[in-house]
Amino acid sequence: MPAEAGRAADCARSYGMKLSWDINDPQMPQEPAHFDCFCEWPDGYVRFIYRSDEKKAQRHLSGWAMRNTNNHNGHILKKSCLGVVVCARACALPDGSRLQLRPAICDKARLKQQKKACPNCHSALELIPCRGHSGYPVTNFWRLDGNAIFFQAKGVHDHPRPESKSETEARRSSNKRQMASLYQPQKKRILEPEAGEDQDNSGHFNNIPPPENPEEWDIITDTGFPIPAQPCFAFLNSDVYKAACDLATSQGDVMPPFQKYPNSRICLPRPPCSYELAGPGYTNLNPYPTLYKDASNNPNDTDWVRLNALQYNVNSYCSFERSCDLACKQHGWKPALGKPGLGERTDPGQFQAAHPYYNPELPCRYLTTAPPGAPALQTVITTTTKVSYQAYQPPALKYCDSVREAKNLSDCNYTSENTPVSVYPETLGLPAAVTRAASPTGSLPLKILGDGRPIRTTLTFPQESVPPRTDRAETWDVCASGLGSAICYSDRVSPFFSYDNEEF
DNA sequence: GTATGCGGGTGTC
DNA sequence: GACACCCGCATAC
Numbered sequence: 186m187p188a189e190a191g192r193a194a195d196c197a198r199s200y201g202m203k204l205s206w207d208i209n210d211p212q213m214p215q216e217p218a219h220f221d222c223f224c225e226w227p228d229g230y231v232r233f234i235y236r237s238d239e240k241k242a243q244r245h246l247s248g249w250a251m252r253n254t255n256n257h258n259g260h261i262l263k264k265s266c267l268g269v270v271v272c273a274r275a276c277a278l279p280d281g282s283r284l285q286l287r288p289a290i291c292d293k294a295r296l297k298q299q300k301k302a303c304p305n306c307h308s309a310l311e312l313i314p315c316r317g318h319s320g321y322p323v324t325n326f327w328r329l330d331g332n333a334i335f336f337q338a339k340g341v342h343d344h345p346r347p348e349s350k351s352e353t354e355a356r357r358s359s360n361k362r363q364m365a366s367l368y369q370p371q372k373k374r375i376l377e378p379e380a381g382e383d384q385d386n387s388g389h390f391n392n393i394p395p396p397e398n399p400e401e402w403d404i405i406t407d408t409g410f411p412i413p414a415q416p417c418f419a420f421l422n423s424d425v426y427k428a429a430c431d432l433a434t435s436q437g438d439v440m441p442p443f444q445k446y447p448n449s450r451i452c453l454p455r456p457p458c459s460y461e462l463a464g465p466g467y468t469n470l471n472p473y474p475t476l477y478k479d480a481s482n483n484p485n486d487t488d489w490v491r492l493n494a495l496q497y498n499v500n501s502y503c504s505f506e507r508s509c510d511l512a513c514k515q516h517g518w519k520p521a522l523g524k525p526g527l528g529e530r531t532d533p534g535q536f537q538a539a540h541p542y543y544n545p546e547l548p549c550r551y552l553t554t555a556p557p558g559a560p561a562l563q564t565v566i567t568t569t570t571k572v573s574y575q576a577y578q579p580p581a582l583k584y585c586d587s588v589r590e591a592k593n594l595s596d597c598n599y600t601s602e603n604t605p606v607s608v609y610p611e612t613l614g615l616p617a618a619v620t621r622a623a624s625p626t627g628s629l630p631l632k633i634l635g636d637g638r639p640i641r642t643t644l645t646f647p648q649e650s651v652p653p654r655t656d657r658a659e660t661w662d663v664c665a666s667g668l669g670s671a672i673c674y675s676d677r678v679s680p681f682f683s684y685d686n687e688e689f
Numbered sequence: 690g691t692a693t694g695c696g697g698g699t700g701t702c
Numbered sequence: 703g704a705c706a707c708c709c710g711c712a713t714a715c
Contacts, residue, residue: 253694254706262694265706291691321706692715699708
């Protein structure tokens with residue numbers, strides 16, 4: 186097994202997971218001997234124990250857009266995931282990536298955000314709600330107890346990652362610094378198009394009709410977007426690029442076309458669902474090449490990743506590994522994959538966290554049209570200030586329509602000949618995987634949860650079929666999706682410059 | 690202006 | 703009662 190995959194697997198076994206506790210326990214583990222390193226992108230039913238002096242834990246930070254949720258418990262802070270904001274038309278950016286915005290946490294700001302148009306195609310923005318926890322948003326719980334901060338996540342994010350908070354803050358910070366220096370010159374250039382500059386240089390607004398209202402130019406320039414006179418190559422330097430993005434995205438709600446990942450690599454267990462076809466830039470049958478950062482093109486940038494098109498299919502599969510890979514590699518978690526120790530809790534998500542692609546809803550969420558058992562609810566951006574939940578109606582062009590057209594869903598093969606991984610099913614409230622296993626042929630339009638609530642279900646994968654087990658203490662041996670073939674997508678940066686003509 | 694945390698309140702199961 | 707969710711308020715940046 187490659188070292189990267191090994192680290193990724195290790196990350197799935199946090200110290201917190203080795204102990205038996207629940208965030209609601211009256212008594213938490215006292216004076217833990219070890220602590221987990223902070224995980225910015227927790228995904229799955231995971232638990233961590235952080236040091237009480239861990240700053241990020243103190244701030245209850247998360248890469249996911251988590252909002253506070255009142256659980257009427259002053260000792261336990263509960264947060265629920267807001268999902269991700271994308272273009273309703275799923276337009277492809279020139280580099281093949283897709284828009285993935287971080288939903289504003291503040292309700293007012295989020296409503297304002299949703300009223301904005303896609304900076305690339307001017308269509309509406311769509312908030313993809315998180316329904317990774319039995320149809321409800323993934324929830325995170327924080328609890329300070331003694332010298333430890335206990336963290337527990339419930340649910341597996343069923344949507345792409347939004348831009349992380351740190352990225353947003355970084356851009357905002359940079360934005361302030363750069364705005365003054367670039368604002369005036371760019372505005373002047375725009376107001377003087379006769380200067381002979383090719384306004385198509387950006388290559389990023391081919392889908393955008395010329396502003397009908399001259400004021401739109403002011404909007405563009407007011408955000409400092411360097412459309413004209415900014416050759417694509419001007420951003421080969423990451424600093425310059427970031428500065429430009431900062432300006433373009435102003436309040437930080439717009440992601441660069443090639444999302445900057447918090448970590449410098451992406452561990453992809455296996456090319457899932459033909460993501461290479463997800464965008465115009467991924468037509469190569471080679472599943473990997475476009476995902477590798479071309480170091481020669483961007484020697485200074487270590488963490489800008491060209492992946493958005495990929496992320497729709499990959500994100501949830503290995504986000505946990507990604508997020509913890511670097512941070513936890515020094516942690517020395519036990520590599521054991523066997524049965525849990527006596528008394529240890531066994532959350533279904535423990536597996537999902539380690540191998541989130543096992544979640545039946547993840548791989549093809551954006552590959553399919555609404556099945557008969559389509560999600561009952563969908564967050565709809567309305568013209569009012571309300572975000573309503575209505576019957577799920579996929580956009581005319583979903584994220585992977587092209588994939589669906591080109592590839593049979595049977596190609597969504599997530600199993601492999603690779604490393605068997607142990608799974609710890611939970612006797613009570615069997616995970617979706619179990620339910621799905623009852624329909625190994627992939628036709629399970631409606632998933633019935635333990636509480637009887639039907640929730641959205643997408644196509645399933647025969648390869649994922651796992652014999653339902655009732656013995657909680659036993660493990661499941663299933664084929665992880667190629668841990669042995671895990672690939673770390675070292676950053677690749679597109680030479681294209683980004684978009685953005687509006688503040689989001 | 691926005692993020693964050695707190696807490697009252699309501700509706701559903 | 704548990705849970706999700708709405709809302710307002712206060713505070714910090």
